[in-house]
Amino acid sequence: MSNGKSHMKLGAFIMSVGHHVAAWRHPEAGATDILNIDFYKNIAQTAERGKFDMLFLADVLSVQDDDVSLKYKASICFEPLTLLSALSTVTKHIGLAATISTSYNEPFHIARKVASLDHISRGRAAWNVVTSNLESEALNFNRKNHLEHAVRYERAREFLEVVKGLWDSWEKDALIIDKKSGVFADEKKVHTLNHQKRFFSVKGPLNISNPPQGHPVIIQAGSSEAGKQLAAETADVIFTAWQTLKEAQAFYKEVKSLVEDYGRSPEDLKIMPGVLPIIGKTEQEAKEKEQLLQELVLPELGVSLLSGLLGIDLSPYPIDGPLPDLPNVDEINGGKSRYQLLLDLAKREKLTIRQLSLRIAGARGHRTIKGTAEQIADQLEEWFINDAADGFNIMAPYFPGGLEDFVDLVIPELQRRGLFRTEYTGKTLRDHLGLKRPGNQFTKALEKA
Amino acid sequence: MSNGKSHMKLGAFIMSVGHHVAAWRHPEAGATDILNIDFYKNIAQTAERGKFDMLFLADVLSVQDDDVSLKYKASICFEPLTLLSALSTVTKHIGLAATISTSYNEPFHIARKVASLDHISRGRAAWNVVTSNLESEALNFNRKNHLEHAVRYERAREFLEVVKGLWDSWEKDALIIDKKSGVFADEKKVHTLNHQKRFFSVKGPLNISNPPQGHPVIIQAGSSEAGKQLAAETADVIFTAWQTLKEAQAFYKEVKSLVEDYGRSPEDLKIMPGVLPIIGKTEQEAKEKEQLLQELVLPELGVSLLSGLLGIDLSPYPIDGPLPDLPNVDEINGGKSRYQLLLDLAKREKLTIRQLSLRIAGARGHRTIKGTAEQIADQLEEWFINDAADGFNIMAPYFPGGLEDFVDLVIPELQRRGLFRTEYTGKTLRDHLGLKRPGNQFTKALEKA
Numbered sequence: 001m002s003n004g005k006s007h008m009k010l011g012a013f014i015m016s017v018g019h020h021v022a023a024w025r026h027p028e029a030g031a032t033d034i035l036n037i038d039f040y041k042n043i044a045q046t047a048e049r050g051k052f053d054m055l056f057l058a059d060v061l062s063v064q065d066d067d068v069s070l071k072y073k074a075s076i077c078f079e080p081l082t083l084l085s086a087l088s089t090v091t092k093h094i095g096l097a098a099t100i101s102t103s104y105n106e107p108f109h110i111a112r113k114v115a116s117l118d119h120i121s122r123g124r125a126a127w128n129v130v131t132s133n134l135e136s137e138a139l140n141f142n143r144k145n146h147l148e149h150a151v152r153y154e155r156a157r158e159f160l161e162v163v164k165g166l167w168d169s170w171e172k173d174a175l176i177i178d179k180k181s182g183v184f185a186d187e188k189k190v191h192t193l194n195h196q197k198r199f200f201s202v203k204g205p206l207n208i209s210n211p212p213q214g215h216p217v218i219i220q221a222g223s224s225e226a227g228k229q230l231a232a233e234t235a236d237v238i239f240t241a242w243q244t245l246k247e248a249q250a251f252y253k254e255v256k257s258l259v260e261d262y263g264r265s266p267e268d269l270k271i272m273p274g275v276l277p278i279i280g281k282t283e284q285e286a287k288e289k290e291q292l293l294q295e296l297v298l299p300e301l302g303v304s305l306l307s308g309l310l311g312i313d314l315s316p317y318p319i320d321g322p323l324p325d326l327p328n329v330d331e332i333n334g335g336k337s338r339y340q341l342l343l344d345l346a347k348r349e350k351l352t353i354r355q356l357s358l359r360i361a362g363a364r365g366h367r368t369i370k371g372t373a374e375q376i377a378d379q380l381e382e383w384f385i386n387d388a389a390d391g392f393n394i395m396a397p398y399f400p401g402g403l404e405d406f407v408d409l410v411i412p413e414l415q416r417r418g419l420f421r422t423e424y425t426g427k428t429l430r431d432h433l434g435l436k437r438p439g440n441q442f443t444k445a446l447e448k449a
Numbered sequence: 450m451s452n453g454k455s456h457m458k459l460g461a462f463i464m465s466v467g468h469h470v471a472a473w474r475h476p477e478a479g480a481t482d483i484l485n486i487d488f489y490k491n492i493a494q495t496a497e498r499g500k501f502d503m504l505f506l507a508d509v510l511s512v513q514d515d516d517v518s519l520k521y522k523a524s525i526c527f528e529p530l531t532l533l534s535a536l537s538t539v540t541k542h543i544g545l546a547a548t549i550s551t552s553y554n555e556p557f558h559i560a561r562k563v564a565s566l567d568h569i570s571r572g573r574a575a576w577n578v579v580t581s582n583l584e585s586e587a588l589n590f591n592r593k594n595h596l597e598h599a600v601r602y603e604r605a606r607e608f609l610e611v612v613k614g615l616w617d618s619w620e621k622d623a624l625i626i627d628k629k630s631g632v633f634a635d636e637k638k639v640h641t642l643n644h645q646k647r648f649f650s651v652k653g654p655l656n657i658s659n660p661p662q663g664h665p666v667i668i669q670a671g672s673s674e675a676g677k678q679l680a681a682e683t684a685d686v687i688f689t690a691w692q693t694l695k696e697a698q699a700f701y702k703e704v705k706s707l708v709e710d711y712g713r714s715p716e717d718l719k720i721m722p723g724v725l726p727i728i729g730k731t732e733q734e735a736k737e738k739e740q741l742l743q744e745l746v747l748p749e750l751g752v753s754l755l756s757g758l759l760g761i762d763l764s765p766y767p768i769d770g771p772l773p774d775l776p777n778v779d780e781i782n783g784g785k786s787r788y789q790l791l792l793d794l795a796k797r798e799k800l801t802i803r804q805l806s807l808r809i810a811g812a813r814g815h816r817t818i819k820g821t822a823e824q825i826a827d828q829l830e831e832w833f834i835n836d837a838a839d840g841f842n843i844m845a846p847y848f849p850g851g852l853e854d855f856v857d858l859v860i861p862e863l864q865r866r867g868l869f870r871t872e873y874t875g876k877t878l879r880d881h882l883g884l885k886r887p888g889n890q891f892t893k894a895l896e897k898a
Contacts, residue, residue, distance in 0.1 A: 022631075024626070024628070024633065025628045025631055026628075027628070031626050031628060032626050034626075035568045035657070035658065037537075037538065037568070037569045037570075037571075041538070060656070061557065061656070062652075062656060063654055063655075063656045065639075065641055065652075065653075065654060067636045070634055070636035070639050071632055071633065071634060071635075071636040072631055072632065072633055073633060074633050075633075075634075075656060076619070076624075076656060076657050076658045077656065077657065078565045078568065078569065078657065079561050079562050079564075079565035079657065081530070081531060081534075081562070082530060082531070082534040082562055082565040082566050082569060083534070083565065083569065085530075085531040085532070085534035085535045086534045086535060086537050086538045086569045087538075088486075088535050089486065089490070089535045089536075089538050089539050090538050104555060104557075104558075105555075105558070106553060106554075106590055106591075108510065108553075108589040108590060109553075109554070112528050113528050113530070113531055115528075116527050116528035116531040116532065117531050119484045119486070119527065120486045120527065120531060120532065120535045121486075122486075136652070139650075139651075139652035140557040140651050140652055140653065141555055141557060141651070142555075142649060142650045142651070143650075170525070175525075177473070177480050177481050177483075179473070179474045179475075179476070179480060182471075182474055182521055182745070182747050182750075183520055183521065184473065184520065184521055184522060184523050184524075185519055185520060185524075186520075187516045187519035187520040190514075190519050192514055200591060201588075201591045201592075202588075202589050202590070202591070203511075203514075203585070203588035203589055204514075204589065205512055205514060206512075207509070207510070207511060207512045207524060207525060207526065208484070208525050208526065208527065208528065209484065209525045296631070298631050301631075
């Protein structure tokens with residue numbers, strides 16, 4: 001590679017039967033398979049055939065319960081940890097990343113479940129650490145409103161600290177398992193954590209031993225100021241959304257430098273924006289494919305989706321008019337980076353509510369790229385070699401066809417260019433992503449003492 | 450069948466690499482396989498070969514962290530929901546039951562995860578509803594001590610109410626999925642729950658549709674007064690521990706009558722005590738097998754296990770003396786039915802601490818039966834035909850051998866006697882257990898109105 005980088009990293013992002021809000025209506029989408037395990041088995045095996053680094057499951061802890069959303073939106077899905085565990089036994093190499101919120105969970109449960117998935121899959125687990133930012137989620141968890149942005153991130157940081165501490169609570173050589181003497185573990189290598197801070201008080205140790213990867217891979221998905229800091233300090237992968245090369249480069253540069261501020265190497269954090277690819281045999285075919293999907297978006301559902309993303313009900317406003325005056329990003333308490341991105345986009349391109357809703361109906365704020373396999377590869381390569389991304393989370397517009405196209409047409413082109421692996425060479429997800437195994441905080445403390 | 454009952458129900462109870470505390474030291478136990486998914490795949494497939502109704506995973510949310518337990522006890526295990534999800538794709542018929550505590554979880558998560566497992570496995574999920582009764586668990590979940598017994602049960606009852614409401618929140622025919630019109634669901638058949646009571650405030654609806662079984666099977670494991678009431682009102686299966694036919698018959702009669710008090714049929718609740726079978730080709734071989742396991746119990750570990758079950762540290766007392774004076778069951782806040790059972794057993798048979806610890810090292814309070822396959826079958830048949838049990842949870846002393854012996858030797862004997870199925874006839878766990886699909890609270894309310 002000209003810039004000394006290794007291959008790009010690729011995640012197969014899975015949300016419902018496709019990323020596009022009208023995915024389920026696509027003639028080739030498996031709509032009635034939305035809760036059919038064989039459908040996801042096929043997706044997972046297709047991604048593994050394409051040598052993807054990981055499957056990456058989106059998540060949210062509620063459904064939008066207005067009548068429009070309930071009627072027109074495919075708002076049901078498998079729970080990520082159960083689905084990925086099921087898929088672990090029908091795949092061999094591909095990483096398994098679950099989105100899990102720190103806002104309404106307990107760190108002991110999450111440390112344990114993700115460690116369990118890491119053992120079950122022999123080192124292929126990842127956790128996409130998110131904070132919950134929807135009122136509808138709060139209402140399912142004993143609250144009237146969701147946590148304030150700064151508090152969410154403070155809680156997330158402490159949550160991660162507890163989880164990593166629990167993963168370290170059994171050192172990697174703590175197990176003895178000597179039948180003759182009856183010694184199961186070296187008790188000096190099993191540690192209580194005794195964590196007691198603002199949000200959590202957790203004694204430990206965990207009831208499952210050190211995960212095969214030491215720590216399963218940590219993905220962080222917020223691009224707000226607090227999100228960037230948390231990622232730079234604690235994450236292995238950052239999942240982000242950018243529309244233009246320039247913005248993405250600026251973000252890349254800033255975050256890689258922040259990583260160094262925390263005493264880590266820039267290679268320790270992989271930056272992987274989301275992209276929604278629409279692939280045709282010709283440019284024209286790609287355009288038609290996009291148009292078909294866009295035509296399947298019912299206007300009221302588009303407005304409801306946009307309202308959900310912004311956290312503001314837009315149904316009272318004229319659909320062919322501009323966005324109403326909206327609060328400044330500092331004043332909102334939802335997902336800040338997504339909010340700012342949508343406002344910027346509407347302003348930059350002078351979009352009406354309908355136009356903006358159609359623009360996000362597919363990629364939901366992420367970048368849409370379209371064209372032939374060569375053109376898709378060009379666009380990925382451009383960002384990769386120009387320090388805008390270490391790889392991408394590929395958001396198939398619908399399943400299974402959208403992913404099959406990518407695997408059968410784009411991956412071979414990336415491989416021809418030397419931009420992507422032709423075989424898995426490592427065993428764990430950390431191996432795939434080129435990430436070091438983290439040290440253990442208890443042995444580090446001992447070494448220092 | 451002489452008494453008109455159908456076949457007995459059998460669960461394959463899984464705790465660590467065997468139920469006996471020294472299981473991992475047994476020459477034929479897969480000790481180093483304790484976190485090897487292939488080992489559990491083999492166990493699951495063996496149980497399915499034996500036509501078991503279900504795999505039944507034990508659970509606890511902490512390890513005993515005294516040095517003796519950490520050193521000598523196999524205290525790590527997979528988390529039940531991730532393990533069962535992984536096993537769902539390598540089995541076809543067998544039910545998948547996870548023990549999950551209501552004390553340190555949120556009902557939305559549990560409703561969703563168990564529904565997800567039910568969809569993944571096409572109707573084979575069950576939830577063993579327990580309350581957490583160990584101080585060591587409380588300390589992993591932001592508490593200094595665990596909830597008081599009555600509060601635990603009140604919380605459990607409300608937790609179950611929320612979970613069942615969420616399972617009902619999508620009626621079973623709510624999904625339309627009509628690509629042409631764009632209608633995904635009949636919004637009138639999707640319900641918010643708006644639960645707001647003492648412990649929980651949960652709006653709903655759930656973000657996964659009605660589970661294939663309507664409600665996954667509910668197992669309840671407490672035999673205290675509060676436990677019996679909860680089971681009689683809400684459970685499909687009761688998992689219990691009795692040493693003698695008489696006690697078991699009294700319990701069976703009482704609970705079946707309680708079930709009727711709640712307007713349910715006695716067949717709606719299956720009573721399945723735990724039994725630990727030690728099977729030999731001859732009676733002598735069975736005795737030797739038991740002796741071998743008992744000799745593998747290190748005395749200090751036996752005392753630590755007994756201390757854990759009673760919630761009282763027995764290490765200061767002479768191991769060959771009697772139990773010290775212990776509080777009355779009304780004064781303790783741990784697992785009440787187990788506590789009473791152990792005190793009764795020690796008193797009835799005048800056991801020393803060492804003897805009592807060895808008695809529970811295997812079955813941990815459940816009944817041990819030993820002998821040839823015929824003798825084992827006799828003992829199961831006696832309880833089954835004399836209204837002491839609808840079936841049993843079989844606690845293999847060690848894996849995989851202990852389960853293989855049962856499947857290869859005892860099951861054929863039960864089948865010969867017409868006491869157990871020779872093939873699976875239904876598709877779901879409810880089918881296997883002979884349980885009706887529950888009604889939906891929202892449609893029931895409508896029908897009444």
